[in-house]
Amino acid sequence: MVSDTPLIELRGIRRRYGGQNGAPEVEVLHGIDLRIAAGEFVAIVGSSGSGKSTLMNLLGCLDRPSAGSYHFAGHDVAELDADQLAWLRREAFGFVFQGYHLIATESACENVEVPALYAGMSAEERRQRASALLTRLGLGERLDYRPGQLSGGQQQRVSIARALMNGGRIILADEPTGALDSHSGREVMILLRELAAAGHTVILITHDREVAAQARRVIEIRDGAIIGDSAAPFGGAQPNPAALPAPSFDGMSLQGAGWSALGEVLRSAWRVMLLNRFRTALTLLGIVIGVASVIVMLAIGLGTKQKVLAQMASMGATTLYLYAAQPPEGGPWGVLSESDLEALGRLPEIDLFTPVIGNPRMVQYGNASRDIYVFASNEQLPAIQHWPVAEGRFFTAAEDQNLAPVVVLGHKARTFFFRDEPNPLGKQLLIGEAPFEVIGVMAEKGRESGADYYDEMVFIPYAAGRARVYQDIAEPEYAALTAASTDQVRAAESAARELLLARHGREDFQVDNAAAKVQAEAETQDSMTRMLGLIAAVSLLVGGIGVMNVMLMTVRERTREIGVRMATGARQRDILRQFLGEAVLVTLVGGSIGVLVGLIGGAALLAAGVPLIFSLSAMLLAFACAVGTGLLFGYLPAKTAAALDPVAALASE
Ligand code: ADP
Ligand code: MG
Numbered sequence: 001m002v003s004d005t006p007l008i009e010l011r012g013i014r015r016r017y018g019g020q021n022g023a024p025e026v027e028v029l030h031g032i033d034l035r036i037a038a039g040e041f042v043a044i045v046g047s048s049g050s051g052k053s054t055l056m057n058l059l060g061c062l063d064r065p066s067a068g069s070y071h072f073a074g075h076d077v078a079e080l081d082a083d084q085l086a087w088l089r090r091e092a093f094g095f096v097f098q099g100y101h102l103i104a105t106e107s108a109c110e111n112v113e114v115p116a117l118y119a120g121m122s123a124e125e126r127r128q129r130a131s132a133l134l135t136r137l138g139l140g141e142r143l144d145y146r147p148g149q150l151s152g153g154q155q156q157r158v159s160i161a162r163a164l165m166n167g168g169r170i171i172l173a174d175e176p177t178g179a180l181d182s183h184s185g186r187e188v189m190i191l192l193r194e195l196a197a198a199g200h201t202v203i204l205i206t207h208d209r210e211v212a213a214q215a216r217r218v219i220e221i222r223d224g225a226i227i228g229d230s231a232a233p234f235g236g237a238q239p240n241p242a243a244l245p246a247p248s249f250d251g252m253s254l255q256g257a258g259w260s261a262l263g264e265v266l267r268s269a270w271r272v273m274l275l276n277r278f279r280t281a282l283t284l285l286g287i288v289i290g291v292a293s294v295i296v297m298l299a300i301g302l303g304t305k306q307k308v309l310a311q312m313a314s315m316g317a318t319t320l321y322l323y324a325a326q327p328p329e330g331g332p333w334g335v336l337s338e339s340d341l342e343a344l345g346r347l348p349e350i351d352l353f354t355p356v357i358g359n360p361r362m363v364q365y366g367n368a369s370r371d372i373y374v375f376a377s378n379e380q381l382p383a384i385q386h387w388p389v390a391e392g393r394f395f396t397a398a399e400d401q402n403l404a405p406v407v408v409l410g411h412k413a414r415t416f417f418f419r420d421e422p423n424p425l426g427k428q429l430l431i432g433e434a435p436f437e438v439i440g441v442m443a444e445k446g447r448e449s450g451a452d453y454y455d456e457m458v459f460i461p462y463a464a465g466r467a468r469v470y471q472d473i474a475e476p477e478y479a480a481l482t483a484a485s486t487d488q489v490r491a492a493e494s495a496a497r498e499l500l501l502a503r504h505g506r507e508d509f510q511v512d513n514a515a516a517k518v519q520a521e522a523e524t525q526d527s528m529t530r531m532l533g534l535i536a537a538v539s540l541l542v543g544g545i546g547v548m549n550v551m552l553m554t555v556r557e558r559t560r561e562i563g564v565r566m567a568t569g570a571r572q573r574d575i576l577r578q579f580l581g582e583a584v585l586v587t588l589v590g591g592s593i594g595v596l597v598g599l600i601g602g603a604a605l606l607a608a609g610v611p612l613i614f615s616l617s618a619m620l621l622a623f624a625c626a627v628g629t630g631l632l633f634g635y636l637p638a639k640t641a642a643a644l645d646p647v648a649a650l651a652s653e
Helices: 052-059 082-092 108-119 123-136 152-164 182-197 259-275 277-315 338-345 381-385 397-401 411-418 452-456 462-468 486-504 514-557 559-567 572-607 616-642 646-651
Strands: 008-017 026-036 041-045 067-072 093-097 170-174 201-206 217-222 225-229 319-324 350-365 368-377 389-392 406-409 428-431 434-442 458-461 478-483 509-512
Touching (some): 026 067, 026 225, 041 052, 041 182, 052 170, 082 108, 082 559, 093 152, 108 123, 108 152, 108 559, 123 152, 152 170, 152 182, 182 201, 259 277, 277 514, 319 486, 319 514, 338 350, 338 478, 338 486, 350 381, 350 411, 350 486, 368 452, 368 462, 397 462, 406 411, 411 452, 428 458, 434 462, 458 462, 486 509, 514 572, 514 616, 559 646, 572 616
Parallel strands (some): 093 170, 170 201, 406 434
Antiparallel strands (some): 217 225, 350 368, 350 428, 350 478, 389 434, 406 458, 428 434
16 A cells, blocks of 8 residues: 655755855755655656756765755655754665765775764674665675775675665655766666665756666756756656555654664774874874873872882981081081970970980990990980881880980891891990890881881980980980971071070071971972973873864864765764764774883882882873873864764765
8 A cells, every 4th residue: 555645755946045144055955845645766866957966965964955845755855953954864865876975995895884883883783784775686796805906897796785684665766876887887877776666765967868768767957947847746657566665754763773872982982093003003002101100200209209208207207406517607516405305395396305325336236246236315306306216116215314224226136146036125235345235126117218227236324324425415416396286397497507606606506407408398398299291281282282183184084984874874962973983093092002111111110219109090090180181172073073064064075
């Protein structure tokens, strides 16, 4: 049964070009009325420039009319949005162009698969159907040939197979034989006749009357108007009993390709990358340099920061040292007295303090003896140095006052004297002439701290040291003080200066602000790290701009491919994903290589003694930055591609 609703019904269709940007408005189609039933084989014939292609683009929903109405199977096409139009193109139409419009980078089979990709068909099904179609059209041997490796006639057959991939209920062929030799042209016409016989609606556009004569109905067009129709609408047309019906609008699926096609997107992106190896390599280089420098800079930043932190931890970020000195104006050396220290300790800005005498002395245990730095201080030392005791305990204030002969060992001193003994506590060391009992061992400071010389020392109470080891030394050699907090370091320094100036009447001392030095170093390191990070970020940015540049070029070069993809049913979002996929793939590959280069470069720097710490999070960050760059800088070109007008894209060179 043939329904009354024609498959295609045009009423008063006009198409005007121009009228913008000062271009004169030209009307190319002047009110076309046309009805085509399902299963008809129609030729539209007219001389060049008469408006045939314009009409075909309208019929195929690649373009919208300026005026008039187009009903497809009873549905007003003007009411369909972009995604619905893409669905209609995909389900209803198959385009065959004069210039074949195959995607040069894809094989014959893959070209045929394209429309099904956007219809969401599975990869295996696609491949099967495409090879079956190509085999039916006599190209079974050439599935994996690129378009450039096929003759014109063969390419046109590939494009016919592509038109049939999603069913091709309506084949729109614009001068399909125009570029072919007469033999190939005849073959293509035979194919179209067969398709028409099998129930496909075939609309053939040609300027060649002989070709047109092979259709069952011939419509003549001149200067944008129909001047003849071999069948008055429906008058003489024989209904085709085998006619394929219009696709069901009820079952319209706007799902399309979806993310399942991601693999396909990446595969074709990979191929494009390989085909433009040199260009890709240069683009990659930008990303590689960017990512590698981000990784190395972050590692350096982390490494130096860690070093400074370790220094801070061992020296304390609040420590001041006080020395007796010769005043700048000359005169005798100053003397730091214990009462000076007590007065300093009462300053509110000062928290802890200890007098220090330290000199090498002969230290002996059993047969082992060695010249060792013997450090005499009060019980505050572990607190001042932020330095815990590992075994036993430190001496107390009471022991200091009572001249207790006790000693605490540095880590290396313990190893030297008590290598084979599990427990040195309670053992007697001879320092100079005096016996001292070991009551504790300090934790290891280690190389990291930059103060591992402390590990070699032994520590005794100040008063006991004065009485038993340093009888010849009357006053502290220097004093270590701590400020009450990190932000009072400078205040503590000036308060200490003022107090001593008042007490001594002249500047016969020196304050060494170790804390300020460490803090200043930390700040320099921080700003260095920020600078380096900035440079790295800028290089990544430059890499990103490179990606954008190449992507814009790619979009321009492949405008026609984009048109073909749209004509075969790609939605804007599919095009967007494809180009975004290409940009992201470039940056993914570049990011991976960049991570590798960063690791190698970092390892080299590490070997050269630069303190640097790799962190997984820094690497992930750099990688994410790279991919983010791809998304960011790929978006504009991809958006540009997706926004292309299919007709203009197809017409581009
Ligand atoms: P045919 O396919 O019959 O050779 P076309 O439909 O391609 O003819 O073109 C018909 C007329 O419309 C031509 O005069 C052409 O210059 C004009 N034309 C086609 N496309 C555009 C366009 N995008 N902008 C302006 N004029 C156009
Ligand atoms: Mg044309």
